[in-house]
Amino acid sequence: xxxxVIITQNLSKSFKxxxxxxxxLTIQAGEIVGYIGPNGAGKSTTIKILTGIIxxxxxxxxxxxxxxxxxxxxxxxxxxxxxENAALYETLTPLEYLxxxxxxxxxxxxxxxxxGKELLNLFELGNYMESRMTTFSKGMRQKVLLIAGMIHxxxxxxxxxxxxxxxxxxxxxxxEILTQxxxxxxxxxxxxxxxxxxxxxxxxxxxxxxxxxxxxxxFEELNSQAHRGSLxxxxxELTGNQQHVSAAGQFINILExx
Ligand SMILES: Nc1ncnc2c1ncn2[C@@H]1O[C@H](COP(=O)(O)OP(=O)(O)OP(=O)(O)O)[C@@H](O)[C@H]1O
Numbered sequence: 097x098x099x100x101v102i103i104t105q106n107l108s109k110s111f112k113x114x115x116x117x118x119x120x121l122t123i124q125a126g127e128i129v130g131y132i133g134p135n136g137a138g139k140s141t142t143i144k145i146l147t148g149i150i151x152x153x154x155x156x157x158x159x160x161x162x163x164x165x166x167x168x169x170x171x172x173x174x175x176x177x178x179x180e181n182a183a184l185y186e187t188l189t190p191l192e193y194l195x196x197x198x199x200x201x202x203x204x205x206x207x208x209x210x211x212g213k214e215l216l217n218l219f220e221l222g223n224y225m226e227s228r229m230t231t232f233s234k235g236m237r238q239k240v241l242l243i244a245g246m247i248h249x250x251x252x253x254x255x256x257x258x259x260x261x262x263x264x265x266x267x268x269x270x271x272e273i274l275t276q277x278x279x280x281x282x283x284x285x286x287x288x289x290x291x292x293x294x295x296x297x298x299x300x301x302x303x304x305x306x307x308x309x310x311x312x313x314x315f316e317e318l319n320s321q322a323h324r325g326s327l328x329x330x331x332x333e334l335t336g337n338q339q340h341v342s343a344a345g346q347f348i349n350i351l352e353x354x
Contacts, residue, residue: 098125101252101283102146106155109141109307116141116307118155123285123300125251128278130298131287132327134335138307139287140180143254146285147177160252173201178245180256186229190216190240193229194247201248208247215243219266234261242270253277255286259293271297295327305335 102123109116116138123129133139144150146159148168156163162170185193191212198208216225219239229237238261246253255274259267267290274284274297288294294301295315303311303318311318311334318330332340 098127100158101125101160102285103158104146104155105157107142107145107157108154109138109145109150110154114307116145116153116304119304119309121302121309121312123283125283126278126281127299128274128284128297129286130294130301131285131304132289132291132294132301132331133287133304137304137335139304140256142304143177143256143285143287147175147254148172174250174252176245176248176250176253178241178253178255178258180260184229184237184240186232189224189226189228190221190243191225193240194244197244198247203248211247212243215247216240219243219269235263235266238262239266251281252283253285255284255288257288258286259288259290267293291326291328291331301327303331303334310334 100122102121104119104121107116107119107121108114115136119138119142131139131142141150145153146157146164148164148171151165151168153165156165158164159171160174164171185196188196191209194212194216195205195208198212199205213222213225216222216239219242221236221239224232224236229240232240238258242258245255259270262270271293274286278284278297278299298315300314301311301318302309311321311330313321315327318327319325
């Protein structure tokens with residue numbers, strides 16, 4: 097078995113109330129893990145703890161062999177993180193932004209310039225690399241964030257809703273990049289609401305609901321427990337939200353009421 101690159105023991109977090117309760121995860125090198133759950137379930141909070149952004153939490157978490165509480169910088173240096181809502185420095189151009197990020201990872205200027213241009217071209221941003229990002233669409237910004245999070249070729253990647261705002265072609269490209277990164281031995285921990293993508297590319301799926309882990313297994317294992325046929329159906333069954341037909345009807349009734 098490959099070594100474990102993420103281990104959590106009773107990982108918990110409270111803000112005013114408890115938002116994560118006793119999450120126990122062991123993720124091996126080379127796995128793609130889809131971390132899914134309803135809005136507010138605690139996905140981003142988990143990722144922010146594992147990437148050293150939220151320093152105070154209960155329980156234990158080890159990432160790439162480092163205790164994240166004690167050695168967050170050692171972890172940050174070695175991972176890639178693509179956040180859900182990042183504050184891009186929009187007055188910069190994509191290339192300037194990649195230089196800024198690349199230098200934090202101690203990459204050479206020439207390497208950043210070469211890789212940055214090639215990667216931006218691949219994401220069809222070649223004509224915009226010298227434009228200020230203030231005018232960029234959501235999807236264009238997301239592409240820059242994806243490149244910035246991976247430009248230093250980390251062995252472990254955290255992606256929080258990485259497909260947000262991307263068009264169908266870009267979604268297909270990112271799916272394929274993740275699959276090929278896995279083939280080259282990288283570990284990917286990512287959260288998404290796009291169930292068919294999670295179903296297709298994950299080796300393992302972890303579902304959390306209200307801060308608690310309610311499922312952890314391959315798609316086949318989850319499917320054999322829930323007998324539902326698609327991840328979307330398993331998800332709605334396990335997270336207890338099967339009222340969407342009546343909720344949609346109520347929504348329209350309220351709109352139409354006088
Ligand atoms: N800084 C904070 N202060 C107080 N509460 C917070 C903070 N960050 C998150 N929370 C709360 O923690 C809970 C989990 O939030 P989190 O962002 O982890 O959910 P999520 O699963 O990523 O949701 P989504 O799918 O909507 O992005 C929510 O109830 C949220 O309001």
